[in-house]
Amino acid sequence: MKRVFAIGGLAVAMTMGLAWGGAASAACGKVTIAEMNWASAQAAANIDLFILKNGYGCDVETVPGDTVPTMTSMTEKGEPDIAPELWLNSIKPQIAKAVKEGRIEVASEVLDNPGINAGESWFIPKYMVDKNPELATLAGVLANPQLFKDPEDPSKGRFIGCPAGWACQINNENMFKARDMAAKGWNLVDPGSGAALAGAIAKAVNRGEAVFAYYWAPTALLSKYAMHRLDLGKHDAVEYGKCTSVKDCPNPKPNSYAVSEINTVVSTAFAKKANDAYSYLKARSFGPKEFGDILIYMNENKAGGEEAAEYFLKKYPQVWSKWVPADVAAKVKAAL
């Protein structure tokens, strides 16, 4: 008996919720946003939530997500409506197919100029380049292992690669081999974990010491510390698939990482139904400075996505007001 009541109650609550939602947002309707489990995507999801809710009157809700499950659910069921930050490199074929079949649409790039501001590369601290301009290029760094002394093997230079077991361990090993770095006086050091890799870089930069390591953007670490991104040359996708990303590839050639494609993806149903909201998402693209600032804020204050969104919307009105028409901007501002 109790259960019947409970279910009945739930149904009533749901209908009321729907009715109320419908009334409040006739133009936009119910929208679900995937909130991924990493910092930058959580910030993006909550910024979208706030703007869509207060600016466009949508009935928005976030749902937890992760790259592959969210992509699968969007292409198969058209749910959630928005994935604010999807890293496409590893799921390209599926995305291309779903776009062709008209199930999803790629709205925008999350970061301006992703070739420079996003993705994997090799880094050294900027102050080292300022002191010694020769280090600005990869060739210049590789010629100077004595500047990056390995404390456990002082006659060699230390390059900190990628933690054991990660996919990047294989491509770092191959790139290390391809550039003949062992013969040039380098050791490839395995940091063992993501935390230790970040800790090693942070330790060196905090103390003004030398460090040469693999890392990736956008991250709080690279936003917080001024690091110089070394140009690893042209990316050869065929070689990358055939050899650079294959364990124990016998004869790797120098290669670099693919430009990371970090996009906002929406379901076609949402794009058709909520045209205005969709044009906002198409315009939304962060600059590296403010995006980095959000990540630093989250890292230093142990803040979640919601607090990060509030921080961004309050601090950078000149940035986000360009993404929306003036009347929407006024509504968002009023809600802050």
Added chain:
Amino acid sequence: METWLLEFPQMSQDALRAIKRGIDKGYLSFSRTYGADIEAVFEPVLYFLVWFEKLLLNAPWWLIILVIVGITWFAARRWTLVLGVAAALLLIGYFGMWENTMRTMAMILVCTLLAILIGIPIGILMSRSDRTQSTVLPVLDVMQTMPSFVYLIPVVMLLGIGKVPGLLAVVIYAIPPVIRLTNLGIRLVDREVLEAGDAFGTSKWQKLYDIQIPLAMPTIMAGINQTIMMALAMVVIASMIGVKGLGQPVLQAVTNQYFALGLFNGLAVVALAIIFDRVTQSWGHRMQTYRQGMGDE
């Protein structure tokens, strides 16, 4: 009802954040000011670690097996154990894990040595005063239960990645048993034996060296044995801050679900553990029966 009765009256978010921030900032500036000096202090340890690892890596494999088998024979005097140890080492080498096993062994031996050098004097001090005991015991509890990564990342911020922070992590986790059991062993020495010593006019040092430590030796050996076992248990954790050895392939196996790779390297760790355990235990056991035998005759 008052809200503080329903919800825990917790500190305001801002104050909490300010505290966390203050601690983080304070630690960073501490590392900036003293980090280089602290690193210099550990330089000899690092030098010794590197030297010892190179020694084990560069020595011919058969020589190392001979030495280990010799030590086993000396400690246990049992052919079955000697044969088992030789077989385990040969299998490890045959399965291509020789280098990593030598690295892990070097690390574990240096850590154990350090733990003994620091731990036994602390244990002796604890046994001599109840006040020291009551201050050291809670510290040991913290060392054994604090999740390792909580202090590992600060250590990495101070000393970087590699052998020295790995050594610190292992020693912090593995040292409590040798301290506890040294303390316990000395405290368990019969009061009457000590009184007999007093009657013969022994000095404090004579009492310690000639009566208490020898009689406590089996217990202390049990502590050393436990310390070695716990050091081996930390192999994988240490590899998470860049220590080379058997831990790295295990880590790789765990993140990629390489079942066989993980199993082989895990079994190599187990083999090392069994060798260390049996050798130290039978040594302690023999020492005990030897002493008892002397007493009977």
